[in-house]
Amino acid sequence: MDITPVSKRRKTRQIMVGRVPVGGDAPITVQSMTTTKTSDVEGTLQQIYALAAAGADIVRCTCNEREAAEGLAQIVPRSPVPIIADIHHQYKMALAALDAGVHCLRLNPGNIRKPEHIRIVAEACGEKNVPIRIGVNGGSLHPDLYEKYGGSVTADAMVESAQQEMAYFDDVGFEDIKISVKASSVPLMIEAYRKLSEVTDHPLHLGVTEAGPPPNGLIKSTAGIATLLAEGIGDTIRYSLTADPVQEARAGRALLESMGLRERKNVDLIACPSCGRAEIDVYDIANRALEAFGEREIPLQVAVMGCVVNGPGEARDADLGIAAGNKRGHLFVKGQNVAVVPEDEMVEALVEWAEFMHEHGVDAALARADTVKAAREAERDRNMLLEKQGDDVNDAEAKVDLIRKR
Numbered sequence: 001m002d003i004t005p006v007s008k009r010r011k012t013r014q015i016m017v018g019r020v021p022v023g024g025d026a027p028i029t030v031q032s033m034t035t036t037k038t039s040d041v042e043g044t045l046q047q048i049y050a051l052a053a054a055g056a057d058i059v060r061c062t063c064n065e066r067e068a069a070e071g072l073a074q075i076v077p078r079s080p081v082p083i084i085a086d087i088h089h090q091y092k093m094a095l096a097a098l099d100a101g102v103h104c105l106r107l108n109p110g111n112i113r114k115p116e117h118i119r120i121v122a123e124a125c126g127e128k129n130v131p132i133r134i135g136v137n138g139g140s141l142h143p144d145l146y147e148k149y150g151g152s153v154t155a156d157a158m159v160e161s162a163q164q165e166m167a168y169f170d171d172v173g174f175e176d177i178k179i180s181v182k183a184s185s186v187p188l189m190i191e192a193y194r195k196l197s198e199v200t201d202h203p204l205h206l207g208v209t210e211a212g213p214p215p216n217g218l219i220k221s222t223a224g225i226a227t228l229l230a231e232g233i234g235d236t237i238r239y240s241l242t243a244d245p246v247q248e249a250r251a252g253r254a255l256l257e258s259m260g261l262r263e264r265k266n267v268d269l270i271a272c273p274s275c276g277r278a279e280i281d282v283y284d285i286a287n288r289a290l291e292a293f294g295e296r297e298i299p300l301q302v303a304v305m306g307c308v309v310n311g312p313g314e315a316r317d318a319d320l321g322i323a324a325g326n327k328r329g330h331l332f333v334k335g336q337n338v339a340v341v342p343e344d345e346m347v348e349a350l351v352e353w354a355e356f357m358h359e360h361g362v363d364a365a366l367a368r369a370d371t372v373k374a375a376r377e378a379e380r381d382r383n384m385l386l387e388k389q390g391d392d393v394n395d396a397e398a399k400v401d402l403i404r405k406r
């Protein structure tokens with residue numbers, strides 16, 4: 001079956017953030033932001049390395065003071081990913097960040113308000129071929145726009161703020177721009193991006209601002225970003241979580257992979273939700289497997305299933321999986337049983353088989369297995385469990401009867 005993950009992607013022009021293209025037909029990129037003081041060069045670099053390993057393509061650092069700009073000058077040459085400087089109130093910090101060699105600037109039009117300052121920055125960026133993100137934020141709109149739109153933040157007000165800012169850049173012929181119109185309200189940001197996408201072909205940076213701590217922050221960000229991506233809107237994304245930014249990078253990456261918008265980079269661990277049939281603590285094994293795979297670049301889907309009765313069938317599309325039964329783990333590759341291991345070696349076995357498959361491929365993995373014996377053992381444990389537990393272990397029939405009697 002041919003599944004189209006999203007509507008046709010909206011056509012945007014392409015800009016280069018360092019060596020990473022954003023917009024056009026470039027893959028949608030993941031961004032995150034450091035939380036260290038940018039003047040702490042080693043601490044910031046450690047975080048950048050962790051973010052890059054977790055899937056960030058581009059990282060932003062604040063450039064709020066002279067020491068931060070000095071830090072950037074040392075960070076940029078050692079960073080594995082392009083660096084964006086976040087500029088808030090002082091246009092001179094933008095110039096200092098450019099001198100430090102950053103690959104992009106993020107300006108908040110609500111905070112740098114003098115047109116002549118914006119023009120000076122645009123000209124300096126033009127000379128160095130450094131793009132700018134116009135980062136409109138629902139929480140910091142220009143007071144005139146609040147007033148014009150009846151004292152509240154609306155999608156139209158946010159789009160107008162972005163357009164006003166774009167006009168300053170147009171004046172000096174600067175076109176290397178990407179734009180965001182973030183809000184903490186999901187419906188508001190969706191509406192603002194939809195409207196913005198109708199009036200510009202500059203690439204769009206998507207995000208729900210101040211989304212808060214997980215899990216709600218994750219849910220809000222995903223609701224907003226995924227809705228727009230599914231409509232073909234968005235060229236680069238950021239989860240703004242009140243959490244370790246590594247979680248932001250992981251979430252961004254996972255979202256794009258799950259929507260089929262980026263190639264899988266790490267293990268996609270799927271697991272059953274567990275139920276009365278589970279022969280193991282599924283949560284524990286799944287979490288231990290997640291930890292064991294960590295950031296290893298093994299682009300396989302790996303399943304942890306609580307029982308051999310239904311697990312192998314339910315996860316037959318996974319590249320590799322394991323299902324518990326009778327104190328043993330039944331490994332399967334592409335739905336075919338390949339091996340049986342003791343229950344306390346399930347995680348290690350998964351990692352070993354995943355590494356082997358990644359290195360040698362599916363056929364080699366199947367070739368090294370005694371699939372007939374493994375299938376026979378699985379069938380034996382399956383039948384044993386069915387005999388012991390019956391085919392209605394969750395007692396569904398009795399429960400339905402009870403509900404009906406009430």
Ligand code: SF4
Nearest residue numbers: 272275278306307311
């Ligand atoms: S039936 Fe087995 S595989 Fe399915 S949820 Fe229950 S324990 Fe997991």
